[in-house]
Amino acid sequence: MSAQIELVSARAVHGLEPVPDLASADRIVISNSGGKDSIAAMDEAVRLADDAGVRDRIVVLHIDLGRTPRGHTVEWPGTEDLARRQAAHYGLPFQVRRSAKWPSLVHRIRARGQFPHFLSRFCTSDMKRSVAHRFVTEQVDALGITGRPARIVHVMGFRAEESRARARRPAVEVDGRASSGRRTVTQWYPVLRWSTTEVWQRIRDRGLPYHWAYDAGMSRLSCSLCVLASAPDLTCAAGLRPALAREYADLEKEMGVPFRRELSMAEVIRRAGGAA
Structure with a gap:
């Protein structure tokens, strides 16, 4: 009963979330960590891309956080393979990228002399955001569009329940740091207002692969x-x-x-x- 109340309340408060103009996108990049929110966001993005007839413009990006000095994966074992299988579930091209500067997040922590924290999330800025920006640049170069900025839609599985900062985000926003005269990057969070219950319901209903x-x-x-x-x-x-x-x-x-x-x-x- 509490889950039903939660879902009804969320929909009543926020209503339908906006969706970017996918038909006008030159490339749709789906960032996939392998987590439950990522696969739910991918499923929703693919569904709406199919409605717009543009599934062929999607590429899935997984950012690997590397291995520690002792050889342990920073991420959960099997995450990269799962992310690849999740992309294959939809027949989508899959790419893996890593930091060009740091072998792993642990190497970056050691060099900085401190662990990340809420006010200094260099784990995200140094190991993920900058890598994603470089990948977008690769995509723009490959598109070879001239005379106008390339239109990129970047899909992420952010959810408002995860933090106050995410709760304040709109479901669709232009990424000013990633955009330039050559490209306009629109961030899209398809499951931003979804509850954890809704995410797992989508995974179960669609039989989507998820992490052990x-x-x-x-x-x-x-x-x-x-x-x-x-x-x-x-x-x-x-x-x-x-x-x-x-x-x-x-x-x-x-x-x-x-x-x-x-x-x-x-x-x-x-x-x-x-x-x-």
Whole structure:
């Protein structure tokens, strides 16, 4: 009953969200992390692209966050393969890109001497946003459009429930930092006002492939050990990936700063039943 009330209330307050003019887009780039919100956003974007007759203009981008100095994947094992299978589910071309400067997010953290936090999300700016911008440049170059800016629609699985900042976003907005005289980049968040219940309902109704970490107890995917994750998710992740958690705890000691101000990785490991 509470889930039904939640869904009805969200629709009553926000109504139908705007959709960009997909028929006028020269390229539609779908960023896919492999998470539940990404696959739901992809499904919705493909559905509306089909309505506009432009599925052939879609390309799926997965940004890989690399391997730590000890060889562990920053993301959950199998994420890249899952993202590829999710793209193949729709017959879409799939591309993987990585930071050209940093072998992994952990290398970037060590170089900076601190972990990301809410007010300094360099994990996103250095490892994801800049990589996505370079990919868009590649797409614009390949299109070879002259006489006008190329029209790019960038699809992301942001949801308002995830943070106050995302809740303030419109469902469609021009990305001024990514746009230039050569291109206009429109950000589109197809599932922005969807609840978690709606996301999972779409996944189940459509039989969409999703990551095993959810069935193992995680509520979000993201990095395996994300500084913005809830304490229960961090505890769950440390239990599932103890060697990675140990590497983060050792990095805490090396840099002399905790994983989070109020929660060290050593404490997360203790909560997960490991030896700190």
